[in-house]
Amino acid sequence: MKYIRVKKNIRIKLLCIFCIGFFFSSCSKDNLSNEYLPVNQYEQGEENLTDNLSVATTNNNSFGKEIPGLNRTDKIRFASGNSLFNQSWVSAPASTTGLDGLGPTFNSRACASCHFKDGRGKPFEPSNIGSKGFLIRLSIPGRNPHGGPLAVPNYGDQLQNHANLNIKKEADINVTYTYIEETYPDGTKYQLRKPSYSIINENFGSLTGVLISPRIGQQTIGLGLIDALPDNEILKNEDEFDTNKDGISGKANYVWNAIENKTSLGKFGWKANQPSLKQQIAGAFFGDLGLTTSIFNNNPCPSPQKDCYDAPNGGNPEVTEKQMDRVLLYQTSLAVPKRRNYKEQNVLNGKATFNNLKCISCHSTNFKTDSYSFNPLLENKNIKPYSDFLLHDMGEGLADNRPDFLANGKEWRTQPLWGIGLINTVNKHTFLLHDGRARNIEEAILWHGGEAEKSKNEFKKLSKQQREELLNFVESL
Template sequence: MRPRLLALFLLAIAMPSYAMDGIADDPHLNVSPRTAEEIARIAAVTAPTSDFSAPEPFEGNPAGGATVRARTDANAFSQSSGNISFERELDFKVGNGLFRKLWVSSPSSTLASDGLGPLYNARSCQRCHLKDGRGHPPEGPDDSTVSMFLRFSVPASGEEALSDIEAFLLSAGAEGPRARPEPTYGGQLQDFSVAGHPAEGQMAITYVEETVALADGTEVSLRRPEYSVADPAYGPLHPDAMLSPRVAPQMIGLGLLEAIPASDILAHADPEDADGDGISGKAQVVWSFQHERAMLGRFGLKAGAPTVKEQSAAAFAGDIGISNPIFPSPGGDCTDRQAECRAGPHGDGDDRVFEIDDTGLELVTYYSRNLAVPARRDVDDAEVLRGKQVFYDAGCTACHTPKFVTHRLPDQPEQSFQLIWPYSDLLLHDMGDGLADNRPEGRATGREWRTAPLWGIGMTQQVSGHTYFLHDGRARSLLEAILWHDGEARMSRDHVANLPEPDRAALIRFLESL
């Protein structure tokens, strides 16, 4: 048996039945099998380090050959892969143009740009992912919520008929459906609309400050948010509606995350905590509307999308109201109860079948795949190295897996066979009651979130102009973000809370170097 097949066979023994049939790599990937020699090399190079006296080989290049020089301005996340060819650089730039393009409502003389809404959250991808960085909650009554929105669900009743997709996922080992879109407002609150159509409402946030005392007497104030919908225009929400806030994540390194072999991600999964370490990483299983099969979820705050292309297509449909080959509804997230929205002006009434076609979607996908990860800063600084050791000693690497090696991809040289340092296992983890949105999504419970990649996190202030972290931006600093960790991460959080101030400062310095 070839080494690659043997690895998959052993994985299938350890995982539920969906591991072989459902959780797989993108079938469109042209993957070259790994040799036995490569498997051994990869195991050696990705093994956790125990030497913190100096940087590891290639640690300063977190994206391998795709790493770019760390700029000192706000465009640090907007560079193309460092190993991109001259010919493909043009595709990247055209994709950037589509990513930044402002869509307008139909009918319009600008046929290539109309089809907005009728209900939407933003007029362009760039409006949410400004400078390809991290969004933020509004900083006051006059600040926009454009880089943040609310997801909606209601609990599944258990009496509703399963869709074909739900039935398949259930038969493949996934849990049954636990949530449905809110019947009137759909899957998310859309706070903008074209002329003649009322927006669905406005997200309202209030904060309660809570003080946490660390072991050395340092006091840190954490803000606990509460969310509601002001001025709902289409009637009251369902009484059991579940609201989940989502801040737009940074865009760098997505193509490299997509290129990690599914088997390597699954190797870190331990849903029953068989090793007894308190960490129960769980793979997300989602239905791919692009490939019409179950796949490993990798993208989104609960790993709800399997590929960069499908995540992009879902954002076009749900956030901007732009139909595309994967999500073809011209009304985007409009529901059957929003009849005027569904019958409203759309950009598919001319010769176009979709408001953005597959060529345009592929260009945006290529752009998103190739937003480069900047090089590490101060990687050999003594305090940074000390902070790295604290990170390991605290057990943070149990979820924030430092290293992977990507597939060999002849058709994607930028992502092919790179040693990368994302500091994420891309699995779902229970983060406790404090961070719970109480809204299930696929296999994720209301307490579970995908481990966020940490590369580039130290450049958030430079790129995005703020230091708001976590899924809803509640944390105003990296220390606050750590202190919100609970559930599976409680021991790591308590370790940090009990550190002397110099070690805590070193940990933050290490994170800022990523």
């Protein structure tokens, strides 16, 4: 049986184990330097994934709560950022000059279109006229001068399938699904849904043969705490060449930092291709909404798109520094909900199985934030994101075959699991993975391959009850 350490101020008597050649028949807090509990028992405080910044919430606004302790000024900034996040931008010129400049080509009209209620986007559905949080990254083989993906001539690095009036959109997207029927060793059947994407009705030249990567928007809770992690906290788990021979070889991505004009450790995005939360937000403004910022201030229209290129803008930049400050404060201050059902025995059993299957090797929990002057409330917090923020080979089944800085076509950043059990409550769906192909947590596990192949196969060997217990644990996060 595995054991975990618990705080010394908990008085518990345990039947002790044979340890380093010494047997203790009946031990207590007074004669042991550390106390241990089986991993299928409750650990004091484990419901708080972000130290004292975790909030108790289970309603449909659970991803929109602010962290405790904001002062009056920051509460105003938070409210203003919340408003900007949810407001729809309009094309320029417009009477609402503070919110004009959309496009001319774009994927969505508002941040909340991709992150409804600060939550998760949905997979692409051809019947959806508006964006539900889905987009496709584009590139051609090769690297740009900063080592990143090489943009596609006439299109750029992101397909924009919407446009302002009298402007041509770049193209349309189509998806078809293949359904894969499989059976667990115990005879229980399951089904996986495999998408196949195509780009049709191209307006600026053929896109046949370009590298594509479908993406859906992730929930935005806890992003400030990730931003506040020092590099060494992430790099402590790096093991690119699997020197410890455990089959897990997490790799850091190093990407272009446009704010500091240098290469930096990547933290954000499905391939860890953004180095900071501010740049992640600016990149979304530019790529998803077609809005310029002080960070990305070039015209978003490739030169062959003449109508797009000649369209009026909404200022220079279209998103002001004050607006960026408000949105950034809002995003850094979104709290992570406390876990639910964490003392139920089936959840505790699932936690033990999660650890035994080595899921914890990538979905890690032991991090501490550093100084963070933009939002000091986030400093020196112990957090359990259930992610190592490193790149891992996830196998051919999930491969997009599109490199992104140091990430190859089979590598993805480990997705944080905090909040995963509330996605259905907030967003009314349970679609997971980078393109939403998995319709629930179980399917997401069964799509794992590469470094996670062994853990997936061990999951499949579990009894039905054990599988349900593990799923209940993940849903408690």
